[in-house]
Amino acid sequence: MANFDERSGIIPSITDWGQWWQTIEEVFVEITLPNGTSVKEIKCTIKPKHIKVEVKSKVIIEGTLFSVIHAEDSIWTFEDKKFLRICLVKGVATAKNCWRSLLMDSYVVDPFTFDQMEKKLTLQRFQLENPGLDFSGATLDGNYHGGGPELPS
Numbered sequence: 001m002a003n004f005d006e007r008s009g010i011i012p013s014i015t016d017w018g019q020w021w022q023t024i025e026e027v028f029v030e031i032t033l034p035n036g037t038s039v040k041e042i043k044c045t046i047k048p049k050h051i052k053v054e055v056k057s058k059v060i061i062e063g064t065l066f067s068v069i070h071a072e073d074s075i076w077t078f079e080d081k082k083f084l085r086i087c088l089v090k091g092v093a094t095a096k097n098c099w100r101s102l103l104m105d106s107y108v109v110d111p112f113t114f115d116q117m118e119k120k121l122t123l124q125r126f127q128l129e130n131p132g133l134d135f136s137g138a139t140l141d142g143n144y145h146g147g148g149p150e151l152p153s
Contacts, residue, residue, distance in 0.1 A: 010028075011113060011116045011117045011120050012113075013102070013107065013109045013110075013113055013117075015102075015107050017031050017032065017060050017061065018030045018031040018032045018083075020102050020107065021117075022090075022098070022099055022117060022121070023120075023121070023124060024090075024093050024094065024095055024097075024121055024124050024125060024128070025089065025090055025093040026087055026088060026089055026090060027069070027087075027088040027090060027099060027102070028085065028086070028087055028088075029053075029061070029084075029085070029086040029088070029102065030083055030084070030085050030086075031053065031055070031060055031061075031083065031084040031085075031086075032082065032083060033055060033078075033081075033082050033083060033084055034055070034056065035082070037055060037056065037081065037082075039078045041055060041056045041057075042054070042055055042076075042078060042084055043055075044076045044084070044086065046069070046071045046074045046076070046086070046088065047071050048068050048069055048070070048071045048091070049064055049065055049068055049069075050063070050064055050065060051063070051065055051086075051088070051103075053084065053086070055084070061102070061103070061106075061107075063103035063104065063105060063106055064103060064104040064105075065088070065102070065103060065104070066099040066100065066101050066102060066103060066104060067090065067091060067092060067097060067099060068091035068092070069088045069089055069090055069091050070089040070090075070091055073089040074086070074087060074088045074089050075087050094125075095118075095121040095122050095124065095125035095146075096146050098114070098117050098118050098121050098146075099117075100114060118144055118145055118146075119139075119140045119144050122140060122144040123135045123136075123138055123140060126138075
């Protein structure tokens with residue numbers, strides 16, 4: 001599935017601290033860190049329904065996640081001395097589970113971006129269901145909201 005994401009790109013939601021985006025299975029958070037940040041100055045707590053990120057004793061993100069995640073499978077990394085990247089594994093991994101926001105009350109995606117995220121997740125669903133085809137450059141019109149149409153088995 002990584003090839004699908006590499007070929008089709010991401011649909012990010014831009015925030016004051018960086019950006020976040022999603023696939024069917026995961027939510028990615030990328031925080032731009034202040035110059036001179038060391039890994040010892042980062043505290044990231046990931047729980048099934050909650051996340052808290054502190055950098056240099058300042059809370060960057062804290063709250064209830066939009067949906068439940070598998071905290072034990074989620075990870076964070078400190079990259080290039082300028083990014084904190086977090087990968088949250090969704091508890092419900094379907095195209096229907098397109099997050100409208102990162103937290104229940106914060107970082108809500110604007111309507112246009114959410115529409116693009118839904119299209120992307122629906123195309124990813126089609127890719128998973130049809131591994132021999134390439135949907136990375138496809139476009140969608142019609143019924144793609146909520147994961148797209150239910151197709152007969």
